[in-house]
């Protein structure tokens with residue numbers, strides 16, 4: 001009789017575990033969405049135990065190849081970008097939990113070419129909200145590589161904290177043999193956890209290097225070492241699990257930046273127009289007609305405007321559009337020229353980010369030129 005009752009209890013426990021097990025599993029896998037202002041969300045959504053000796057790092061995921069999946073371990077092009085949820089990325093790198101209390105939040109899950117101004121504002125506001133809390137010591141943003149430099153530079157201008165904000169990414173999808181995402185993510189958490197990363201502006205951690213958001217750019221379509229800090233160099237490197245800083249940027253950022261998005265719901269439309277042999281003026285006409293408030297010219301050489309481009313630029317300026325001369329060359333400073341704003345050493349895509357923010361404050365070309373000289 002006694003044996004039977006033990007057997008029955010055992011049977012009930014087993015059935016309950018089999019039925020409830022998957023339900024519990026699914027629940028812990030649920031993707032957390034970024035709430036608008038809910039401070040409860042400051043609590044970790046993924047890590048189980050809080051270690052009070054460790055820094056609290058929030059990972060905000062936006063998609064990209066780091067969350068990408070391919071059909072085989074050798075597929076490194078043609079895979080699906082922005083597929084895996086933040087929970088899966090965190091589970092893939094349990095080593096992070098030895099150096100930080102990790103929480104994860106899915107902002108969006110897209111290829112970085114689909115990052116819009118709305119997403120930039122949502123991300124920037126969320127980071128400021130998290131960093132204003134004593135419960136968060138640093139932020140890591142996972143992102144696609146294609147437009148990472150634009151988001152990084154935007155955050156560099158609008159984050160209102162000296163706490164570390166580190167962007168990272170991958171060139172090989174998570175399913176690839178020798179995927180670069182996991183170690184990049186680990187290194188980004190390492191950097192965000194380190195006190196020496198404070199007050200350095202927004203950082204980019206890729207391929208064991210530490211770069212400033214202002215100077216880093218993507219230079220190769222598919223190679224894993226695509227990100228370079230052309231001309232101005234890296235801030236440092238991560239060697240043997242330790243950050244080494246060697247340089248600092250002289251340009252204004254984060255707590256020293258005048259740009260404030262807290263009360264901004266939309267950014268002005270700024271377009272980039274490429275310069276090349278035989279290029280026509282109608283792109284300028286189209287930009288003006290479609291409501292552009294600013295145009296960045298990705299001009300040849302030292303920001304040289306062809307006669308046709310000059311016609312388009314003058315027409316746009318007459319219509320109240322602010323035009324900035326930048327260069328398609330990939331490195332170097334565009335020299336000043338009377339009557340035009342130049343992008344200093346910002347490439348066209350970063351010059352666009354600064355112009356959008358500048359236009360939230362002024363249309364005065366002298367003041368906008370000052371921003372290019374300072375940021």
Ligand SMILES: NC(=O)C[C@H](N)C(=O)O
Nearest residue numbers: 064065111112144145146
């Ligand atoms: N390596 C990458 O992340 C490229 C991808 N197309 C993206 O930017 O989202």
